Amino acid sequence: MGEQQSVVEVKDLVQKFFLKPVLNGVSLQLFPGECLGIFGLRGSGKTSLLHILAGVDRFSSGTVEVLGCNISKSQQFKQKMGLVTQEPSLFQDLSVMENLDFIAALKNVRQENIGRVTAQLELKEYLRHPITALDVGLYQRLALACALLNSPRLLILDELIKDIDLYSRHLIIKQLKPFLQGGGACICGFSNMDMADFFDRVGWLEYGQLEILAPSQARKKWNNLVDSYQEGAEIE
Amino acid sequence: MTRLNLKIMRRELCYMWRDHGLRNILLFGPLLGLFLFLAIYHAQNISNIPTAIVDLDRSSSSREIVEKMNNAENLKVVAYPTNYHELESQIQRGKIIVGVVIPENFARDVALHRHTQVLLIIDASNTAYATNASTAVLGVTRTISAEAGIKTLISKGMDPAQAQATYLAVDFKEEGWFNPTLNYAYFLVLAMALNLWQQCCTIAASINVIGETGVKSWLQIKAIGVSKLRLFFNKSVIHIITFMLMVIPIYIIAFGIFKLPLACGIGPLFFFTLLFAIALHSLGTLMSSIANNAVDSTRFGMMVALPSFVLSGYTWPIEAMPRFLQSVVWIFPQTWFFQGFNYLSFKNPGWDFMASYFWALIIIALVCYSLTTLITAWMER
Numbered sequence: 346m347g348e349q350q351s352v353v354e355v356k357d358l359v360q361k362f363f364l365k366p367v368l369n370g371v372s373l374q375l376f377p378g379e380c381l382g383i384f385g386l387r388g389s390g391k392t393s394l395l396h397i398l399a400g401v402d403r404f405s406s407g408t409v410e411v412l413g414c415n416i417s418k419s420q421q422f423k424q425k426m427g428l429v430t431q432e433p434s435l436f437q438d439l440s441v442m443e444n445l446d447f448i449a450a451l452k453n454v455r456q457e458n459i460g461r462v463t464a465q466l467e468l469k470e471y472l473r474h475p476i477t478a479l480d481v482g483l484y485q486r487l488a489l490a491c492a493l494l495n496s497p498r499l500l501i502l503d504e505l506i507k508d509i510d511l512y513s514r515h516l517i518i519k520q521l522k523p524f525l526q527g528g529g530a531c532i533c534g535f536s537n538m539d540m541a542d543f544f545d546r547v548g549w550l551e552y553g554q555l556e557i558l559a560p561s562q563a564r565k566k567w568n569n570l571v572d573s574y575q576e577g578a579e580i581e
Numbered sequence: 582m583t584r585l586n587l588k589i590m591r592r593e594l595c596y597m598w599r600d601h602g603l604r605n606i607l608l609f610g611p612l613l614g615l616f617l618f619l620a621i622y623h624a625q626n627i628s629n630i631p632t633a634i635v636d637l638d639r640s641s642s643s644r645e646i647v648e649k650m651n652n653a654e655n656l657k658v659v660a661y662p663t664n665y666h667e668l669e670s671q672i673q674r675g676k677i678i679v680g681v682v683i684p685e686n687f688a689r690d691v692a693l694h695r696h697t698q699v700l701l702i703i704d705a706s707n708t709a710y711a712t713n714a715s716t717a718v719l720g721v722t723r724t725i726s727a728e729a730g731i732k733t734l735i736s737k738g739m740d741p742a743q744a745q746a747t748y749l750a751v752d753f754k755e756e757g758w759f760n761p762t763l764n765y766a767y768f769l770v771l772a773m774a775l776n777l778w779q780q781c782c783t784i785a786a787s788i789n790v791i792g793e794t795g796v797k798s799w800l801q802i803k804a805i806g807v808s809k810l811r812l813f814f815n816k817s818v819i820h821i822i823t824f825m826l827m828v829i830p831i832y833i834i835a836f837g838i839f840k841l842p843l844a845c846g847i848g849p850l851f852f853f854t855l856l857f858a859i860a861l862h863s864l865g866t867l868m869s870s871i872a873n874n875a876v877d878s879t880r881f882g883m884m885v886a887l888p889s890f891v892l893s894g895y896t897w898p899i900e901a902m903p904r905f906l907q908s909v910v911w912i913f914p915q916t917w918f919f920q921g922f923n924y925l926s927f928k929n930p931g932w933d934f935m936a937s938y939f940w941a942l943i944i945i946a947l948v949c950y951s952l953t954t955l956i957t958a959w960m961e962r
Contacts, residue, residue, distance in 0.1 A: 401803045423806035434797040438596045450588035451805045491801075 358407035369553030382544035427492030482513025589815035614777035640688030786865025787882030844929035860914035863949030889915035
């Protein structure tokens with residue numbers, strides 16, 4: 346894996362908000378075909394990290410290379426990247442089809458791609474629906490469909506399958522598997538340790554530092570944490 | 582034009598159309614304003630001004646004055662109070678606007694060529710009413726004064742024709758130019774409808790940038806890496822086209838149906854309006870780039886749009902404003918537009934004179950759009 350060209354390479358990333366460091370020297374690498382989960386509780390800096398990788402937010406210091414581009418100097422990588430944000434970020438005033446159509450135009454991709462992604466994520470019967478009327482699972486399927494429109498090599502997904510219906514979750518995971526098998530790479534923010542087994546590696550983000558763990562190690566660390574607090578509560 | 586440009590424009594149209602509040606304001610606001618103002622000013626002038634005469638003399642001479650007041654244009658004698666206090670009470674209660682008090686012994690004093698005074702009272706609490714009443718009363722008093730003077734000369738032995746020629750030796754010939762009948766409809770209706778139009782446009786433009794950057798979908802735009810210049814250029818094209826589509830029916834109704842005066846022809850006025858729409862849009866866009874959110878931006882828009890008509894000097898001369906304001910008001914495109922609109926609709930003074938008004942709007946637009954670009958780029962950092 347080490348000899349492969351990395352899709353994402355982050356070194357000593359620092360991000361500060363009003364002088365307070367949110368990310369304090371984060372480093373990571375992501376390789377083709379790999380899915381890295383970024384675990385952290387609310388406010389840990391997951392979204393900040395993912396937004397920096399997506400070129401949406403700037404950062405204080407460090408170097409970030411995505412798909413071979415230094416993101417401080419070039420935005421070329423965006424042509425081969427897809428983003429699903431934690432908060433709904435599709436165009437609220439447009440319908441499902443209009444969102445797909447508009448984002449396809451923004452990404453400068455062919456209309457045929459819309460048919461492909463809507464079939465993959467079973468959205469065809471909802472094309473005329475306003476997106477404000479979609480339930481969470483459908484919305485996330487649409488968000489992923491929009492992210493997949495440009496056949497990306499990197500997917501950045503922030504809490505994609507949190508609290509959604511099982512069928513939508515199944516459909517989304519079903520689409521991500523061939524994406525990864527085809528050489529795509531994926532980096533996902535998550536806050537529910539039950540999902541850890543889905544990832545190849547888990548980045549544990551806490552106090553601005555990122556620790557890379559195997560999924561089993563991450564779950565063990567989580568369980569130990571939960572147990573330690575339960576014991577503490579019993580002693581009290 | 583590329584597919585992306587068209588898609589951005591289409592999306593902006595969808596956004597404006599599906600926002601019911603914005604759609605109704607843009608579609609109906611200025612038109613309703615035009616009809617409302619046409620209804621208000623349909624009389625064109627204030628006539629039948631309620632007038633009361635207190636005749637304390639009850640002579641043939643005083644009856645002559647009463648008759649002249651009865652025949653005066655725009656005055657309507659509706660009451661004959663028996664004394665001054667009764668007249669005062671009626672004016673206080675708003676029933677009477679013009680009061681005439683003819684003193685006792687009026688006929689005797691006139692016959693003896695003594696100085697006599699007829700009191701004319703005008704309720705000046707409403708300046709529009711007061712101005713019209715003054716004009717109407719002035720016509721009558723001039724005639725009465727002239728007749729009294731001629732009679733005096735005749736009584737001193739002068740030939741009537743000679744007395745008349747002597748008294749009227751200097752003939753003041755009045756010519757009201759551009760709006761000779763002082764028609765309120767000509768002066769105010771279209772300007773006020775355009776004021777409503779510019780207010781709607783400013784408020785709509787004031788969410789141009791923040792309406793995009795202040796919502797979560799901005800993350801999609803940033804993640805895709807679309808050129809902001811391209812995005813906002815295409816959005817702005819749709820806004821300006823919409824503004825112009827809003828003003829076309831106003832012009833058709835005003836000039837085509839109600840035949841309001843237009844000295845310069847529709848082409849120059851339309852071009853001037855287009856430049857104003859662009860300048861207005863640039864100002865709104867600038868405000869939208871410095872606001873923290875859409876609500877703040879709309880507040881900024883209203884703060885500029887609402888007083889701008891008064892500040893434009895259309896209804897109150899700029900020269901009569903405080904000195905510090907006289908310079909400040911020219912910062913606003915509304916001042917250039919409404920001043921220029923007055924010239925174009927009534928006078929058409931020619932390109933040499935009007936060029937500065939056209940150029941001012943272009944310069945304002947360039948400055949505002951440039952500042953917006955700098956501010957937006959700085960905010961992104």
